[in-house]
Amino acid sequence: MKEETSMNRRDFVAKAATALAGITILPRYVLGGTRPDGTRYIAPSDMISLGFIGTGKQGKGLINSFLSTNESRIVAISEVYKAKAQLALERIKSNYEKNPQLGTYSEVPVYTDFRELLARKDVDAVVIATPDHWHATMAVRAAEAGKDIYCEKPLALTVKEGRAMVNAARKYNRVFQTGSMQRSWPEFRQAAELIRNGYIGEVKSIKVNVGPPPKPYDLPAEPIPEGLDWNAWLGPNSPVAFNSELAPPISKDVFPNWRNYREFGGGMVTDWGAHMFDIVQWALNMDDSGPVEVFAPDGKEHPFLTFRYENGITMTHEKWDWSNAILFTGTEGELRVQRKKIETTPASLATKIIGEAEKHVYKSENHYKDFFDAMRRRSKPICDVEIGHRTASVCNIGNIAYQLNRSLQWNPKKESFKNDKEANALLGRSMNDAWGIKI
Numbered sequence: 001m002k003e004e005t006s007m008n009r010r011d012f013v014a015k016a017a018t019a020l021a022g023i024t025i026l027p028r029y030v031l032g033g034t035r036p037d038g039t040r041y042i043a044p045s046d047m048i049s050l051g052f053i054g055t056g057k058q059g060k061g062l063i064n065s066f067l068s069t070n071e072s073r074i075v076a077i078s079e080v081y082k083a084k085a086q087l088a089l090e091r092i093k094s095n096y097e098k099n100p101q102l103g104t105y106s107e108v109p110v111y112t113d114f115r116e117l118l119a120r121k122d123v124d125a126v127v128i129a130t131p132d133h134w135h136a137t138m139a140v141r142a143a144e145a146g147k148d149i150y151c152e153k154p155l156a157l158t159v160k161e162g163r164a165m166v167n168a169a170r171k172y173n174r175v176f177q178t179g180s181m182q183r184s185w186p187e188f189r190q191a192a193e194l195i196r197n198g199y200i201g202e203v204k205s206i207k208v209n210v211g212p213p214p215k216p217y218d219l220p221a222e223p224i225p226e227g228l229d230w231n232a233w234l235g236p237n238s239p240v241a242f243n244s245e246l247a248p249p250i251s252k253d254v255f256p257n258w259r260n261y262r263e264f265g266g267g268m269v270t271d272w273g274a275h276m277f278d279i280v281q282w283a284l285n286m287d288d289s290g291p292v293e294v295f296a297p298d299g300k301e302h303p304f305l306t307f308r309y310e311n312g313i314t315m316t317h318e319k320w321d322w323s324n325a326i327l328f329t330g331t332e333g334e335l336r337v338q339r340k341k342i343e344t345t346p347a348s349l350a351t352k353i354i355g356e357a358e359k360h361v362y363k364s365e366n367h368y369k370d371f372f373d374a375m376r377r378r379s380k381p382i383c384d385v386e387i388g389h390r391t392a393s394v395c396n397i398g399n400i401a402y403q404l405n406r407s408l409q410w411n412p413k414k415e416s417f418k419n420d421k422e423a424n425a426l427l428g429r430s431m432n433d434a435w436g437i438k439i
Contacts, residue, residue: 042070047071047102048072048073049072049074049124049125050072050074050123051074051075051118051123051125051147052074052077052126052129053117053127053128053129053138054079054128054134055079055129056079056081056084056129057253057254057255058255059079059088059129060087060088062150062179063088063095064095067092067095067099068368070099070101070102071372072372074092074108075108075122076108076110076111076117076120076123077089077108077110077117078111078114078116078117079112080229081227081228081229082227083227085110089110093105112229112232114138114141115141118142119145123147124147125148125150125371126138126142126147128142128149128150128151128152129179131233131258131259131265132156132157132259132264133157133236133237134235135151135152135155135156135157135165136165136439137435138151139151139165139168139176140165140168140437141437143168143169143171143176144168148174148375149175149385150176150371151176151177151179152179153178153179153180153274153275153278153391153392154266154271154273154274154395155274155385155389155391155392156389156396157264157265157266157396157429158396158428159392159397159415159427159428161428161429162388162389163389163415163439164438164439165385165389166386169385175374175375176388177367177370177371177384178385178388179383180274180278180387180388181367182278182339183278183282183364183383185339187339187341188282188337189361189363190342190354191279191337191342192279192282192283192361193359194344194352194354195283195284195330195335196285197354197358199333199344199349200329200331200333200334200335200344200349201330201331201333202332203313203329203330204313204314205315205316205329206280206314206316206326206327206328206329207316207318207326207327208273208276208277208317208318208326209276209318209319209320209322209323209325209327210268210272210273210275210277210317210324211267211268211271211272212269213267213268213398213399213402213403214261214262214265214267214269214270215262215267216261216262217240217261217262217263217264219243219245219246220241221241221242222243223242224242228242230242233246233247235435236431236435236436237263237432238432240263245257246261262399262403266395266396266399267399269317269398269399269402270396272324273395273398274388274391277315277394277395278383278391279326281391284309284313286309287390288386288390289412289413290394290397290410291308291309291397291410292309292410292412293407293408293409294308294397294398294400294401294407294408295307295308295401296401296404296406296408298407302407304316304318305318305398307398322336324339325337326338333345333346333349335349364382367382370382400417400426400427
């Protein structure tokens with residue numbers, strides 16, 4: 001005979017409470033899936049862990065850009081200026097507080113020596129937002145350490161450093177995005193596709209209006225501020241006196257002027273040129289090549305710095321009505337483009353929908369998500385390292401022509417000047433033993 005069992009109300013409630021205690025209610029973003037607006041939730045296990053190298057003016061903006069994707073977390077930073085590192089930490093913490101889908105904030109370590117950051121196993125990729133003179137030595141070491149790389153534009157201070165970055169990325173099979181984010185903006189994509197599909201006819205000339213080339217460093221010495229490791233800021237470079245124009249205090253929220261001096265940057269020719277010459281390269285389908293001649297201004301036949309491509313198209317570094325902008329002139333019309341603005345002749349081209357059967361360029365609508373997508377696919381992103389290198393090379397050979405004040409013949413395949421030892425010597429530079437790389 002079976003023994004009857006019974007459960008009174010008190011026993012039932014107690015057992016039910018025990019069962020419920022073992023159930024954890026998880027936030028929706030922990031499980032992955034799709035948000036109501038169609039974007040993806042990213043499970044914590046799928047978040048990309050970033051190490052930031054350089055957290056100054058540009059780095060601060062990139063912190064926001066990368067965290068706003070909701071696909072990444074920052075696990076370490078490297079910064080040689082303590083006050084700027086602290087500002088970055090505050091920004092990261094604030095971002096976590098405002099966006100619970102990022103997970104719980106935990107303390108982010110700060111390293112003066114970026115190599116300590118590269119040694120961390122939990123860093124999937126690095127974001128390099130330092131002055132240009134540091135880009136190559138950091139990117140090459142990052143590739144050697146097995147990290148994927150997002151590096152600010154202009155990619156490299158010299159042509160040979162850029163090639164070393166490409167070689168390292170390829171050797172170690174790294175995904176490498178150049179920070180030329182205009183390629184992920186609709187007005188520039190429209191411009192490139194209109195040009196490639198011949199909507200203004202055969203391109204005859206191009207004007208690029210960006211600022212001047214660099215000059216040698218000539219600023220007076222100032223006291224080094226507390227919290228700045230000046231030798232670490234200089235890195236691979238020869239010692240020079242500190243001046244706050246190179247590394248301004250946090251009370252001055254400005255882009256530093258190191259970019260105006262040849263030892264650290266390429267002037268506006270590379271700083272803005274890396275954006276605008278880049279769009280020209282894209283539109284002309286020259287991402288793996290470049291011009292074959294560059295003519296220094298002579299006040300005669302070439303009043304402006306002039307590049308000539310093998311197909312006969314000329315491009316000048318020349319002021320025109322729009323600043324930081326490009327003017328394409330073709331046999332059947334014109335196209336003018338700058339950030340957030342595109343105008344064409346005929347006017348209807350500016351909003352023309354390019355047909356499915358026509359030529360299209362790589363489409364990215366978010367430069368930072370595109371980098372992450374490429375990391376997951378192990379594919380090349382919209383502005384791969386080779387593309388960034390080729391654009392920086394256009395800028396750099398232009399600066400060499402300015403510096404030597406004469407015309408040069410360029411071989412984009414060999415990446416050298418024809419019969420010009422002096423010009424070829426400027427394709428690289430000397431770096432110290434502590435930080436330099438082989439170029």
